[in-house]
Amino acid sequence: MRQVLIFRLGSEWFGLEISRIQEISEMPQLDFIPRAPVWLMGAMNFHGNVMPVLDLGRYLDIETLMTVNKVVIMPPGKEGIALGVTEVFRIVYYDANACLPCRQETKNKFIKNLYDYEGLVVNMLDISTLIEELNTSQI
16 A cells, blocks of 8 residues: 645645655745746745745646745755645555546546545646646746
8 A cells, every 4th residue: 555645725725746856845945937837936045955836736727815835845956846735734655556536527637536435535646747847937
């Protein structure tokens, strides 16, 4: 069984395999990035590496009145980005075979499937697709 971090964006719950996470932190001091898209919150210094901080809720077009309080940091290098999230819930074990497919009409290309954790519907984030799109976009 794998482990997944469950976090919240607004009122929706998301999951990300912890093998893809370097660290979880409080919102750091951010440096302004001129002419950046609204979903790019700024840049942070992570142990000497400059990393962009993505407001994941805005990027996924999730309506929220809540502020970003935590940052989920991907390893510097190929995936070097930090994801701003509303709240970190917990790390749990999950069985990928127990995941449910998304309904086709509501499927977001960054959600690979759904996971039911004790009655909580968790959108499993496809971080590879997200990183790939970010790397090919012109920011």
